[in-house]
Amino acid sequence: MSRKILMLPGDGIGPEIVAEAEKVLNKVNDQFSLGLSFETALVGGAAIEEDDTPLPESTLAKAKEADAILLGAVGGPQWDSLPMAKRPEKGLLGLRSNLQLFANLRPAILYPQLASASSLKPEVVSGLDIMIVRELTGGIYFGQPRGVRELESGERQGYNTYAYTESEIRRIGRVAFEAAQQRGKKLCSVDKANVLEVTVMWREIMEDLKREYPDVELSHMYVDNAAMQLVRAPKQFDVIVTGNMFGDILSDEAAMLTGSIGMLPSASLNAQKQGMYEPCHGSAPDIAGKGIANPLATILSAAMMLRYSLGEEKAAEAIEAAVSKVLDQGLRTADIMSEGAEKVSTRAMGEAVLAAL
Numbered sequence: 001m002s003r004k005i006l007m008l009p010g011d012g013i014g015p016e017i018v019a020e021a022e023k024v025l026n027k028v029n030d031q032f033s034l035g036l037s038f039e040t041a042l043v044g045g046a047a048i049e050e051d052d053t054p055l056p057e058s059t060l061a062k063a064k065e066a067d068a069i070l071l072g073a074v075g076g077p078q079w080d081s082l083p084m085a086k087r088p089e090k091g092l093l094g095l096r097s098n099l100q101l102f103a104n105l106r107p108a109i110l111y112p113q114l115a116s117a118s119s120l121k122p123e124v125v126s127g128l129d130i131m132i133v134r135e136l137t138g139g140i141y142f143g144q145p146r147g148v149r150e151l152e153s154g155e156r157q158g159y160n161t162y163a164y165t166e167s168e169i170r171r172i173g174r175v176a177f178e179a180a181q182q183r184g185k186k187l188c189s190v191d192k193a194n195v196l197e198v199t200v201m202w203r204e205i206m207e208d209l210k211r212e213y214p215d216v217e218l219s220h221m222y223v224d225n226a227a228m229q230l231v232r233a234p235k236q237f238d239v240i241v242t243g244n245m246f247g248d249i250l251s252d253e254a255a256m257l258t259g260s261i262g263m264l265p266s267a268s269l270n271a272q273k274q275g276m277y278e279p280c281h282g283s284a285p286d287i288a289g290k291g292i293a294n295p296l297a298t299i300l301s302a303a304m305m306l307r308y309s310l311g312e313e314k315a316a317e318a319i320e321a322a323v324s325k326v327l328d329q330g331l332r333t334a335d336i337m338s339e340g341a342e343k344v345s346t347r348a349m350g351e352a353v354l355a356a357l
């Protein structure tokens with residue numbers, strides 16, 4: 001059985017980190033006889049340069065055919081002045097919406113070896129293991145109408161629409177309840193139901209779903225409080241479910257609890273469990289081309305791919321164990337460096353994971 005993996009390196013540090021993850025995937029492919037075949041395509045700024053569009057038809061076609069996709073990152077300052085529809089980020093958003101990848105899983109796990117790399121006190125974060133379930137194809141990211149219009153006064157007004165249908169909320173709610181059932185059985189739904197009608201309905205639907213999952217303890221929290229609680233006492237959370245934009249923000253915040261955004265992987269799944277896997281961070285233009293980016297979030301995203309889209313739990317665990325081993329060996333990229341550790345490059349970190357496999 002051959003399974004197709006599409007690699008989309010993208011921009012900035014994307015190609016550097018995807019190269020390391022690809023080596024790791026190749027190695028487990030051999031070790032576990034996974035029958036994976038790889039293809040590469042352009043997305044984001046790299047595709048704009050080549051094809052004048054952030055999501056070429058050929059890339060979308062390959063993405064639809066693939067069993068799973070591994071994406072590096074898109075974007076960069078050289079494309080920031082383009083009109084919204086032509087920006088690199090539209091390539092990523094287009095993939096998410098075209099493939100209906102509505103369920104974004106962002107686990108924030110603190111490796112014990114990195115307790116001192118977190119900006120929070122070790123006792124606050126030690127043992128941290130939370131899962132943020134972010135809705136990814138709706139909400140204010142995709143709501144219509146949107147744009148910039150001119151008012152009668154002649155002043156310009158920018159506007160976006162925060163909208164969710166009941167079915168969109170229900171399907172992400174189910175993913176989150178099921179995730180909680182397989183973990184600590186606690187689900188916190190994050191909203192702004194004291195101000196926004198759409199999230200009043202969100203809260204009602206989560207309450208309604210609760211009856212189908214009597215073993216899960218459901219709580220609700222306003223997003224501003226959630227942002228605060230995440231740094232005050234993050235271990236109170238097990239699974240968090242929230243909309244697209246709140247999830248974007250809270251997951252970057254959660255990343256820092258684990259020491260660095262360079263450690264946070266993600267899975268974006270559709271109803272068929274086809275998935276796109278990517279680190280939560282961006283293209284990091286400030287360090288691109290220097291060979292110092294942390295490839296572990298991307299390597300851990302490859303492990304999530306094996307687990308969620310390909311059903312290869314053993315291979316996924318092998319990668320995760322290898323990552324843990326290189327951290328045990330004291331190897332650190334600059335972002336997670338601490339006293340007494342050995343600072344290594346992107347490539348050296350990738351090679352160390354390979355060796356640990």
Ligand SMILES: NC(=O)c1ccc[n+]([C@@H]2O[C@H](COP(=O)([O-])OP(=O)(O)OC[C@H]3O[C@@H](n4cnc5c(N)ncnc54)[C@H](O)[C@@H]3O)[C@@H](O)[C@H]2O)c1
Nearest residue numbers: 073074075076262280281282283284285286287293294335
């Ligand atoms: N999924 C994606 O493709 C994605 C996600 C976020 C941002 N972006 C895009 O990336 C560009 C830069 O955005 P930003 O600066 O806000 O966010 P960013 O995540 O790219 O960078 C934020 C900070 O984290 C650091 N960082 C990020 N990843 C790292 C890694 N693997 N190792 C070490 N350090 C790392 C960067 O050096 C930077 O200081 C923008 O164009 C943005 O739209 C893309």
Ligand SMILES: CC(C)[C@H](C(=O)O)[C@@H](O)C(=O)O
Nearest residue numbers: 074075089092093248280282
């Ligand atoms: C690049 C951007 C469109 C994207 C998002 O906002 O979803 C990124 O920040 C992410 O978290 O994957």
Ligand SMILES: [Mg+2]
Nearest residue numbers: 248249252280
């Ligand atoms: Mg983000």
